[in-house]
Amino acid sequence: MHGLIHRSSVVFIAGMVAAVAACKEEGPAQGDDTTASEPGTSTGTTAEPPATSEAPPTGEPTTTGSTSTSTSTSTGEDPGTTGGTSTTGEPIDPEEFWDRGDIPPANNVMTFKFLNRTNGKFDDSEVFWSFKSGDISELHSIAEQPTYDMPANASGRMYFYICAAGEPIHCEGDPSDSKYFDFIEHTIGPNTYNGNTTRVDAFGLKLALLLHCADGWEAIVGENYQTFMDDREVTFQQFRDAVPAEFRHLAEPPFAPFRIVEPGAGEFGEGGVYADYYADFVDQMWAANNLQVAKPGPNGSGLAAHPNLSAAIFRHVGAEPGTFMPDGTLAIDGFWDDPSKFYTAAPANYYAKFWHDHGFDGKAYGFPYDDVGSYSTYISHDDPEYMLVAIGW
Numbered sequence: 001m002h003g004l005i006h007r008s009s010v011v012f013i014a015g016m017v018a019a020v021a022a023c024k025e026e027g028p029a030q031g032d033d034t035t036a037s038e039p040g041t042s043t044g045t046t047a048e049p050p051a052t053s054e055a056p057p058t059g060e061p062t063t064t065g066s067t068s069t070s071t072s073t074s075t076g077e078d079p080g081t082t083g084g085t086s087t088t089g090e091p092i093d094p095e096e097f098w099d100r101g102d103i104p105p106a107n108n109v110m111t112f113k114f115l116n117r118t119n120g121k122f123d124d125s126e127v128f129w130s131f132k133s134g135d136i137s138e139l140h141s142i143a144e145q146p147t148y149d150m151p152a153n154a155s156g157r158m159y160f161y162i163c164a165a166g167e168p169i170h171c172e173g174d175p176s177d178s179k180y181f182d183f184i185e186h187t188i189g190p191n192t193y194n195g196n197t198t199r200v201d202a203f204g205l206k207l208a209l210l211l212h213c214a215d216g217w218e219a220i221v222g223e224n225y226q227t228f229m230d231d232r233e234v235t236f237q238q239f240r241d242a243v244p245a246e247f248r249h250l251a252e253p254p255f256a257p258f259r260i261v262e263p264g265a266g267e268f269g270e271g272g273v274y275a276d277y278y279a280d281f282v283d284q285m286w287a288a289n290n291l292q293v294a295k296p297g298p299n300g301s302g303l304a305a306h307p308n309l310s311a312a313i314f315r316h317v318g319a320e321p322g323t324f325m326p327d328g329t330l331a332i333d334g335f336w337d338d339p340s341k342f343y344t345a346a347p348a349n350y351y352a353k354f355w356h357d358h359g360f361d362g363k364a365y366g367f368p369y370d371d372v373g374s375y376s377t378y379i380s381h382d383d384p385e386y387m388l389v390a391i392g393w
Contacts, residue, residue: 206392221377314349336373
């Protein structure tokens with residue numbers, strides 16, 4: 001059964017306790033250089049339970065946090081009012097996609113409703129969700145239980161699985177053993193939701209969230225409508241077509257057809273063919289800014305205390321003199337304001353770029369510090385009423 005093991009700091013747990021106690025919406029961050037994590041890991045700060053790295057899945061649900069609190073830009077208006085196009089060429093109706101019918105009021109904090117958006121590929125009886133927290137252990141198909149009354153819990157994960165009839169090789173009688181799985185992360189206080197989708201470790205299933213709060217505030221994050229409408233094989237091929245040659249193996253066997261993995265899980269990790277992929281750019285950044293902090297290791301790892309530097313490496317920015325102070329502190333106000341400057345040349349994290357290109361509002365959690373500048377899928381708001389979770393193929 002899929003569970004959680006993290007190579008990250010326990011600092012996050014204290015941060016999550018503080019977040020639950022605070023129970024207030026956080027504003028957009030600019031990637032302050034606070035306690036942070038390496039690519040492939042994550043550690044915590046105050047309110048955000050961001051994307052985390054995943055070791056072989058066993059153990060109890062524990063999530064770790066990151067460095068800043070990027071919130072949705074939604075302000076009570078209905079987000080996602082325009083859709084993409086279906087495989088038949090028909091326009092996608094967001095109101096139909098986000099089915100708000102039959103949502104029971106929560107007795108706990110908020111109601112989660114699960115939406116099968118596999119384009120008819122799988123029945124509701126073949127799409128599963130699971131949640132564990134303390135003595136709670138839930139595992140159900142959408143057909144069996146399409147909603148869940150979510151209690152307050154810190155550092156939580158909710159997993160999703162495809163377990164199709166006639167495919168025991170992927171399920172072995174237990175849906176949570178399916179190789180087709182993914183997850184979302186959250187910390188939910190007595191009257192506050194904090195959470196996100198994540199691509200820090202890998203893509204497993206298409207996921208999107210719609211959070212609705214009592215004051216009418218809504219936010220949508222995750223893969224966009226067009227990505228949901230595209231078949232899984234199309235998405236894998238789009239990835240291979242969109243990225244440079246170094247990244248294509250991330251969407252090929254042995255990872256495919258189950259996952260598109262993050263670069264550090266492929267040949268960008270220690271000892272891999274592309275372990276030094278960022279080395280020349282790092283040398284350029286360090287020389288131009290007279291940086292006195294230790295250079296990162298393979299795949300840009302090792303910058304736990306400097307999330308701005310980490311994000312700059314992956315986004316291929318910051319090599320101009322005067323961008324950073326010698327201690328790694330960002331020296332330019334508003335440096336992260338223009339995402340059109342990101343990923344414009346190699347080396348860059350083209351894995352992360354792909355998920356930004358296929359996410360609502362261009363947001364994704366493609367690496368541990370993608371929250372720098374408020375470009376991640378993290379959302380937070382008081383008085384949540386319900387969460388719609390779309391699960392795609």
